[in-house]
Amino acid sequence: MKVALLTDCYLPRLGGIEVQTHDLAAHLRARGHEVEVFTATPGPHGERHGAVEDVDGVPVHRMALRLPWELPVNPLAPPEVRRRLRGGGFDVAHVHMGVVSPFATDLAGVALGLGLPTAITWHCLMGRSQPVFRALGHARRWGRRGAALSAVSGLAAAGVQAVVGDAAQVRVLPNGIDVAAWAPPVGRMPRGGGPVRVVAAMRFAARKRPGAVLEIARAARSRVASAVDLHVDLFGDGPERRRLEQYIARHGMGTWVSLPGRVSRDELRSHYWASDVYMTPARLEAFGIAALEARTAGLPVLARADTGVSDFVTDGVNGVLGRDDDALASALAALVTDTDLRRRIADENSTVAPAQSWAAVAALAESEYHRAGAS
Incomplete structure (x- = not known):
């Protein structure tokens, strides 16, 4: 499969989503898949405005704007990302959501609008934000449109499920470890x-x-x-x-x-x-x-x-x-x-090794891509 990983944050920023998305890309490649990353995070030398940078063998599309504090936000990105996804021969998009993820939220809509099989994973606890997510309705609409919804733990998945209701089943796709x-x-x-x-x-x-x-x-x-x-x-x-x-x-x-x-x-x-x-x-x-x-x-x-x-x-x-x-x-x-x-x-x-080895997590990611409808 050719997989597009869509995330607000990526290396060189350091954090849970950034490192996990990078490592997921590496392990998907090791399993024979093509992977490209689309992010609103600028590169280590200021790469932005759609520049494509190679990071450990993975093309990274730097859709960043020049903003204070290097905020990973770009409301102007969807048209260009839509063009690249449409012409890139991708089989599936995998969206990575945090507590506040305007870039990833926009690109989830872009991928689904293209008819691209789409998996969406939450790396956060909704907690007190549940009423906001419920009012916005994004997660529920994505579920109704056939997206494969998941979260990184049982607790996180329960929070997303409470917002999604009967629109879709929310599964657990944990973070991985070597x-x-x-x-x-x-x-x-x-x-x-x-x-x-x-x-x-x-x-x-x-x-x-x-x-x-x-x-x-x-x-x-x-x-x-x-x-x-x-x-x-x-x-x-x-x-x-x-x-x-x-x-x-x-x-x-x-x-x-x-x-x-x-x-x-x-x-x-x-x-x-x-x-x-x-x-x-x-x-x-x-x-x-x-x-x-x-x-x-x-x-x-x-x-x-x-x-x-x-x-x-x-x-x-x-x-x-x-x-x-x-x-x-x-x-x-x-x-x-x-x-x-x-x-x-x-x-x-x-x-006794934990169950969240990268071999197991990458296989679960593949199952989410198939659940989303990827061939």
Whole structure:
């Protein structure tokens, strides 16, 4: 098949949709498909206005405008994208939706208007935006026109289904992971001795709740004996960094909490292998790619139960799921003090691969394309 991936955001921006769309393109190509990407994100050297750039063997159509903060928005793009889709010999379009995706929304209409089989995947939780999505009616109309609708987790799919109603069935098309790349080295055993190392990784943006990492860690620290040695590494960067630094200084946490900054995926993986627990307090987590990476790396995962993380973390088996921040603090205290619990979960995660391998996810994507009507 020849597949058009339509997305507001793409590399060189870094985020869940950007990285996952890039990796999906690579794995579809490995399965023998042709893939091209259409995005409103400019290229690394300012490529925009329809310039086509090769990114790891995939043609990327940079339909970006010159806008403040490089916003991935282009209401002028549909006519040109329509022309390129019509003349490009595509078999299917795959639209990737975020919380606010004006470019992808426009292009979903373009693809369906051309009669092109269209799959549409939501990478977000609709949550409080459900009434807005319901009033706009896009998702319901797309379903009635035959689009194959999906979302990245069961929780996210339930939110889309509530908006779509009986217009279409919303399935789960999860994010994928390279299991071999993230799995811990053969023979690696859970750490023993030294401080219990807790790690978290995220953008330092309010919706990711990096401040909650520090609050939960501080609450857990107060619930364990002072003789227990605990260290927290919070990786990432963003607008909340200054506030995090102030919180650490105000509460005297500098001796056991560090902010190493943003690191590469290879460096982060090495840090996971040298740590004991992964924590994510995010509430608006449709899936949780970083948590899946940590779970694949063998770490017990501490997360909220009301997020997409529950698709690949079973409470007490792959980690601990809590209903709120207080429950997460109690769970972290238990993981820090209970070596046997940590080692049992780490052994499970090190030896049992998650179901979201890229081989499985790429096959599910193909099934969505066939469901949409692609030959």
